[in-house]
Amino acid sequence: MQINKLIRAAAYPRYSSDNQREESITAQMRAIEAYCQQKGYVIVDIYPDEELTGTVDRRPEFQRMIDDSYKRLFDVVVVHKLDRFARNRYDSAHYKRILKKNGIKVESVLEQLDGSPESVILESVLEGMAEYYSLNLAREVMKGMFVNAELGIHTGGRPAYGLRVNPETRKYEIDERTYRAVQIYFDGIDNDVPNPAIAARLNEEGFRTQTGEEFTANSFYGWATNRKYKGDYVYNASSAKDEEGKRNTNKKKPESEQTIIPGIIPAIISAEQWDRVNEKFKSRKRTPGRMKAKVVYLLSGKVYCGNCGALYSGNSYKNSKSSENTLLTYYKCQAKCGNTSVRKEDLEQLVMEKLVYNCFTNEGMLDIAKRVQELYLREKKQSMSDVEPIKRELSELNVQIKNWTTAIGAGVMSVIDNIKQAEQRKEALLFALQRAELMDKAKTVDEELVYKVLENKKNSLNSSDENDKKEVLQEYVDRIVIQSSTDINHYDAEITYRVFNGGGEGI
Structure with missing residues (x-):
């Protein structure tokens, strides 16, 4: 049996004293409650603003509602009329945009069509x-930035473990203090040594992570697939930003869309060993369970x-x-x-x-x-x-x-x-x-x-x-x-x- 998701509604009734013919908070709530009952929504909170105009957004309950939207406390905001939400069209567009980012819709009891x-x-x-x-x-x-990439010049961000950036040339160099840890990791994967054992050996030899902590089995994320270790300069690899301007750096573009310049960085690992380890790493990934x-x-x-x-x-x-x-x-x-x-x-x-x-x-x-x-x-x-x-x-x-x-x-x-x-x-x-x-x-x-x-x-x-x-x-x-x-x-x-x-x- 399919379990239907409960739709949580936030009611926003507003009454301003500038027009005595406007519906009262009580009358608006009756209409909102009837609307939610018909739609199958459950009202989880009410944000009433009394005697406050909709031409400005300095309304305490309205702002509390916007704050709560970030906490995902409801799925839809229901108003009696759209002008109850905001009379200033810029505020309306701005706050609807915030609610949309937070996965929340705005619906009106009297105006079923929200926007032409x-x-x-x-x-x-x-x-x-x-x-x-x-x-x-x-x-x-x-x-x-592409010109810098073609010259092998660092374009920002923290260098990969085992590499450093020359402060004068801004080019990548092998970090003499840490590069050996990268070689130990690749040798271990090449010989089917599990991650916990590799981490234990690195800790015994005095190596520490970039944040100064001991290595664990989860400390090697991205190492096996980092082309810089075999000397390739990789740029513009991360996926595009989402609609909120955030970028998931763990999600990569297809190689055909990345900028890859072979052999421009001093290699820590041979290309042959990198290819072998990369294939082994792929085979180590768990097969996702059937959902x-x-x-x-x-x-x-x-x-x-x-x-x-x-x-x-x-x-x-x-x-x-x-x-x-x-x-x-x-x-x-x-x-x-x-x-x-x-x-x-x-x-x-x-x-x-x-x-x-x-x-x-x-x-x-x-x-x-x-x-x-x-x-x-x-x-x-x-x-x-x-x-x-x-x-x-x-x-x-x-x-x-x-x-x-x-x-x-x-x-x-x-x-x-x-x-x-x-x-x-x-x-x-x-x-x-x-x-x-x-x-x-x-x-x-x-x-x-x-x-x-x-x-x-x-x-x-x-x-x-x-x-x-x-x-x-x-x-x-x-x-x-x-x-x-x-x-x-x-x-x-x-x-x-x-x-x-x-x-x-x-x-």
Whole structure:
């Protein structure tokens, strides 16, 4: 039986006194609770801000919610209306970006469509533009670093154990104090000596790790595969940074994408021994155990029962009558009202086919490109008018932060929260300023970028990665209603897409 993941919701009701007609905190919570019950969410915390405007982000409960998002305490933030989250569009984009990085969505009770389709596309295009300018700058920096690499000059980072960097030439040299430890390790692996025994010998001979500690069986990570030990200079080997700007240095690019210059570093190990040890190291790796395949339900949270209104959830079980113990997968009404279950593959395939027909046709893509262009010009005009006010506020914030920091030095600790909120506001303003500067560089949106975004989304529907498919479907499908039926082979499904269909959204 498939165990469905519990969706944890954080409720954010906000009431400001500037408009007495606005819904009260209590009324908002009633609507949020009903919404969560319908969606099958469990409310785990409430962050109410009373009599505080949404035009600024200095709201204590709002900031507590953002802080808690880093702790992964909930999966979705539910608001009554989107303007409850933030009325300042830059704050809204900034904090939604933070929540997205932390794996958290923002949903509205009254506005089921969180952002128009063209705004979603525009965000993707702007991200692509930002990536282009960033890569272009990085490319110029990399040119100089590649020249150094070709000369064998150290380009940064800690040298491999057994090597050192000449302070004058900046080139690699053999470290006379430690290189012998590398040879002992390679001789040991070459002769099938286990890592604990190699570590024990190095400790007995007085060798220590780069941090001054004794060697253990786990101290040799990366040694057997480090090409520098046979004299090869390897550069640009680490994988690219992720969307948060972090790099996993343990994950390497394919050798075809790395810069490898043979024989430019003094070799500690012969090429023949390095090749033998490298092959033995690969064979030593454990064969990963077979993990039970996780079923990815592409339409989770989107399928509703037309009979009772409850949410459908993913459900799977093994077919005991099958000689191969086949896994059967369905979407099933959570309320068990008697409405038919639907086969996972049938419904998902139907929804993907209709999505391609409605959105990824030439007509649909032309319509999207036109709408994105119009939205971009409006956004750019607004962004340009906001630049000077943003710069003024940044200047004022810097002065405030400096004064508060001085106050802390004088022992006034009560200003710590002020500094924290000011720093968060500063981050949001810098995000807005960077966005405006990016838009200032391009008069219009390149339609090829729009098509590229759409093509990538279309291709994702044909991807072997189920999570790629799910991301697109979650973005473009609003809801699916399974009409009342008792026959799994015959039922009506009403599918509402967030797409363009000859100029409008379609069902």
